[in-house]
Amino acid sequence: MIMGYRRRLIRKTLQKRIAKERIRHLLEQARTVFSEDPELSRRYIQRVEALRKRFNIRRTPEMKRAYCKRCYTLWIPGRTLTVRYDKRNRFVLYICDRCGKVYKFAYK
Numbered sequence: 001m002i003m004g005y006r007r008r009l010i011r012k013t014l015q016k017r018i019a020k021e022r023i024r025h026l027l028e029q030a031r032t033v034f035s036e037d038p039e040l041s042r043r044y045i046q047r048v049e050a051l052r053k054r055f056n057i058r059r060t061p062e063m064k065r066a067y068c069k070r071c072y073t074l075w076i077p078g079r080t081l082t083v084r085y086d087k088r089n090r091f092v093l094y095i096c097d098r099c100g101k102v103y104k105f106a107y108k
């Protein structure tokens with residue numbers, strides 16, 4: 001049925017919008033609690049990743065540089081993150097200090 005399909009689509013879009021809003025809020029909370037309770041912060045980010053997968057939400061460029069998607073650690077340069085620039089090859093390496101995962105980003 002066309003109506004049923006459309007209604008489902010609208011509901012899905014709405015759920016996705018709510019999920020995005022929750023992700024934004026969870027990231028804020030993860031930042032707020034990080035210095036007090038890094039484990040709690042990690043759980044918030046774990047929830048972000050779960051929501052993202054469930055609703056098929058892509059990470060924004062900002063999110064890609066905000067936390068480690070392997071160990072859910074919030075990145076704070078000099079504390080939980082090492083940043084290395086490779087100017088010749090024009091990329092930046094983000095190295096998670098907790099799990100050691102290396103992320104490569106294009107250099108601006």
Ligand SMILES: [Zn+2]
Nearest residue numbers: 068071096099
């Ligand atoms: Zn990590």
